[in-house]
Amino acid sequence: MSFDDEPGHGGGDPGPADDRFSTLGGTRQTRTRLPEGTGDSYGGARRPPRNSRSLVMVVGVVVLLVAAIAFANRGGDSGSTSDAGNAKKPDAQSTAATGTKPVDGKQSGIASGFPQTEQGAQSAAANYAVALGSEGMFKSVARGDIVRATHDPSVVDGLLGKLDQAYTPSFFKNVGLNDDGSAPSGLTFVSRTVPVGTKVTQQGGTSTTVEVWCTGLVGLAGAGSTKPVTQTWFTITETLKWVGGDWKIESSSQTEGPTPVSGDNRASTADEIAKAVQGYGGFTYAR
Secondary structure (H helix, E strand, C coil), rough: CCCCCCCCCCCCCCCCECCCCCCCCCCCEEEEEEECCCCCCCHHHHHHHHHHHCCCCCCCCCCCCCCCHCCCCCCCCCCCCCCCCEEEECCCCCCCCCCCCCCCCECCEEECCCCCCHHHHHHHHHHHHHHHCHHHHCCCHHHHHHHHHEECCHHHHHHHHHHHCCCCCHHHHCHHHHHCCCCCCCEEEEEEEEEEEEEEEEEECCEEEEEEEEEEEEEEECCCCCCCCCCEEEEEEEEEEECCCCEEEEEEEEEEEECCCCCCCCCCCCCHHHHHHHHHHCEEECC
């Protein structure tokens, strides 16, 4: 998810936002549990123009799915992650509730301990997408905790180094934040990723690739905000590796959409959005 350089993202009104496992053979849908504590749109609808931002994306062995990077990197589609060496390609299937309870484990507040199954991999991918698209990624300490909890330990150090180079005062200024990544006084920073569905695209014994279709909210809520909260649609592709008894991200990428036509809902006030973000918690996602 990102803010645009065009009018609405970087100096005015908001513009549209770009880039931010079970048995095969049946119809699938993602199940949730409350926490414990644009080419042209279909139907001929016209879509406003978009343009790209020049901030360097994290590249190399690991391509991070973080919405924050796409937040300042809009415009082009990213390539998908590379296939595992001995992976086989299953028929794509949508998700469906299985009746299996979400995992009980937590690492840095993020669900952990997923089973070595397609269902477990899809659940891990969805929960990791949520964590990596959260406000915590804009804080150095929290960012380190999130990356360590979601990634293969062998790629963590290199990835954190690249992220530290990306999350700079100029980047924060570009998205309307203070130099330290905090929101200006009187404003609430919003960065949430909400998985809509998942599917397995590559499957191997210890490596599985999962696509997570997401919608997200990003922006600054509050009176006088020049970067109001907007909705984004994107698909995250995560290559997961079975490491230390759990699924962890080895590499990932992100593409725009699929994006539905916007409805006719009245836009809420900045105060309503801020109160909603502060008053509604997130979910633990499971198959």
